Amino acid sequence: MKKPRNTIAKRKILELINESPSAVSSQDIHAGVGTVCDRATVYRVLGRLVDEGEVHKIIDLDGVIRYAPCDQCDDHHHHHDHIHFSCEKCNALTCLEEVVPEFTLPKNYKAHSVNFTVSGICEKCA
Numbered sequence: 856m857k858k859p860r861n862t863i864a865k866r867k868i869l870e871l872i873n874e875s876p877s878a879v880s881s882q883d884i885h886a887g888v889g890t891v892c893d894r895a896t897v898y899r900v901l902g903r904l905v906d907e908g909e910v911h912k913i914i915d916l917d918g919v920i921r922y923a924p925c926d927q928c929d930d931h932h933h934h935h936d937h938i939h940f941s942c943e944k945c946n947a948l949t950c951l952e953e954v955v956p957e958f959t960l961p962k963n964y965k966a967h968s969v970n971f972t973v974s975g976i977c978e979k980c981a
């Protein structure tokens with residue numbers, strides 16, 4: 856009877872990530888799910904959600920992994936190269952979906968993913 860429980864955990868975790876205005880860490884998620892599941896399950900479900908293209912990982916300025924929802928990803932690829940904004944005041948890490956950095960790599964370099972985080976003061980703290 857392991858499966859239904861995991862399904863409940865998955866739904867709850869996805870809901871937390873989707874409803875949060877900024878990216879959440881596994882610690883936030885563990886606190887948010889309460890008694891629904893333990894920490895190991897939180898990690899396992901998060902790994903699966905990333906594999907399935909439901910959420911993407913962002914490393915914040917302290918090196919902590921946080922999670923934000925994906926828009927059009929699937930279980931084969933994550934399709935996004937938007938930037939992330941890290942607020943120095945409220946510590947929120949936000950996806951700026953519409954902001955895509957433009958850069959040119961030196962010859963013979965091929966980018967597979969972009970991890971671009973801008974830090975400063977967000978609109979709520981301005």
Ligand SMILES: [Zn+2]
Nearest residue numbers: 911925928933
């Ligand atoms: Zn994605």
Ligand SMILES: [Zn+2]
Nearest residue numbers: 942945977980
């Ligand atoms: Zn802020």
Ligand SMILES: [Zn+2]
Nearest residue numbers: 923939950951
């Ligand atoms: Zn993002």
